[in-house]
């Protein structure tokens with residue numbers, strides 16, 4: 001990680017704010033409604049360095065601390081959450097390679113990932129295995145210097161327009177306990193790596209979430225992350241804290257964006273002879289929304305600071321993920337109520353926030369699972 005001064009951070013965030021106003025906000029509604037991938041934004045994200053945001057400078061990235069990265073995510077998600085997925089999933093893959101990969105893997109992939117020339121995602125979920133990843137059925141069998149992979153994945157973000165995925169498989173399906181038979185691969189597109197079309201979604205539109213089929217897909221053993229079998233579950237779990245801080249920031253951004261829209265609308269919409277923001281029932285909603293957004297930012301900052309200092313932060317990351325993503329849902333719903341009938345019109349953007357918010361409670365470990373982690377940690381730390 002490089003040292004980022006407060007002035008550096010301010011300059012970077014100002015640049016991001018200008019980009020959001022100029023390029024993201026004007027295209028969000030059309031791309032969302034037409035489920036159209038934002039190719040132009042991808043090119044701009046490359047110029048902004050977003051694909052290398054958390055990759056170390058020695059591999060060509062910006063080396064941002066999690067505290068600064070979370071602020072970027074909150075800002076972009078406040079305007080439109082979906083494009084965050086393009087660099088977020090990519091950076092989770094990069095972080096796994098940087099944490100667990102061999103030096104050869106880091107040298108081969110990270111510089112190309114930092115520029116966005118090669119973009120990736122994470123392929124964990126299967127039709128029958130989401131929260132319970134140890135139940136997955138995709139199998140990699142050793143064949144000389146290669147592995148042959150068969151199986152399927154679903155809901156994989158960046159899999160149509162990206163170039164590769166971090167693929168979680170079983171190398172020993174009989175292993176007991178089950179997680180000891182799991183391994184991670186850096187899987188580039190090629191023969192046997194089949195991308196089915198984009199899944200149609202309620203929200204998080206415009207982004208490519210697809211089903212993948214691996215049909216006798218041959219991959220070099222050099223692409224086994226870290227060069228050892230049986231580490232995939234730990235390697236995946238090791239990236240969850242940063243992943244949860246990221247998703248927390250997306251939820252918080254949705255909450256803050258919905259609050260801003262509702263606040264502005266409540267100052268112009270009149271009912272019973274005055275702007276609706278002067279009715280106490282609306283004020284209670286705005287106050288509750290603003291307080292939860294602020295509390296989310298503090299939880300995210302607290303988890304990020306611990307992460308940056310190298311301390312264990314699974315409890316804090318889960319608290320931030322749970323609270324901030326529920327805040328996103330709460331604020332989007334309250335904003336819908338404040339917009340009244342117009343909330344149902346696609347002319348107003350608030351309905352998109354409402355459709356996008358719920359996903360944050362499901363992805364990167366559902367909020368039920370988060371609360372179980374929090375409680376287990378509380379019990380463990382109590383002794």
Ligand SMILES: Cc1cc2nc3c(=O)[nH]c(=O)nc-3n(C[C@H](O)[C@H](O)[C@H](O)COP(=O)(O)OP(=O)(O)OC[C@H]3O[C@@H](n4cnc5c(N)ncnc54)[C@H](O)[C@@H]3O)c2cc1C
Pocket residue numbers: 089121122123124125128129130131132154155156157158201204209359362363364365366367368369372
């Ligand atoms: C739009 C979208 C994009 C996605 N992108 C990706 C991606 O890029 N890569 C990827 O790998 N995956 C991705 N996912 C998948 C996502 O991570 C999973 O949907 C999520 O982990 C939940 O798994 P599941 O859907 O199988 O639900 P399940 O695991 O079947 O859970 C169903 C319900 O049971 C509850 N539950 C399960 N186990 C327990 C338990 N032990 N205790 C209490 N409650 C429990 C859950 O909380 C939930 O309420 C994406 C999903 C969506 C919708």
